[in-house]
Amino acid sequence: MSETPEMGQEERALLDEVRWGGDGLIAAIAQDADDGTVLMVAWMNRAALLETVRSGYAVYWSRSRGRLWRKGEESGHVQQVVSLALDCDGDAVLLKVRQTGGIACHTGRRSCFYRQWDGQIWREMLPVVKDPKEFYR
């Protein structure tokens, strides 16, 4: 793990309990710490999880860009981590977060899960809080 050469005993314990997939990733769910809204799901590798814990802010692995994705690095919509939980088989984490701007989705909506199946179509249920043009320049 060339990106994170210096680790203490606790940090090794943090990473060693996780069952990293064949691609070195786990699923990471971000949930609003205050009202429980599920905001998004993304991916983490070892470096992302370590930096998340070290910094106190959510850092993911962007599969499309092939690099660490410090959530909010462009939009300003960072996620302060309140708690971090690991699931029973160790291949998913749940982050309870405080979402800056109240917007987790790149479409400008509060949550990425804004389309709901109504029996006929995936209907858009959440409003655009802010036009993405205003926070992606």
Place this chain on the structure above:
Amino acid sequence: MSETPEMGQEERALLDEVRWGGDGLIAAIAQDADDGTVLMVAWMNRAALLETVRSGYAVYWSRSRGRLWRKGEESGHVQQVVSLALDCDGDAVLLKVRQTGGIACHTGRRSCFYRQWDGQIWREMLPVVKDPKEFYR
């Protein structure tokens, strides 16, 4: 998709909007519809999502067993689906469910996310509601 030969127009709309991964899977998060607790994350293929919508109960794809997993088929801890949402990039769904028995995890706990990082170890935070020996025979 040999498992599901007969589909109506709505069912095709359901499946076509999803961006299935290279392995034919998407992530599926189950959340308690009443209090917002995130219960588990699992996987779905086309057949699993279709059967979930048709039956009204959560059906996943078990990667370890390589077959459809009708959640609760052994334990009785089925999940009645209240709503189904798709995320912005179409590769994850969020199910709000009513969890029979109040136990989603195979360890007998309410949620699979029962270990919380406390800065030193992944500490078990949720009690075992029922010994799994009582529901796996």
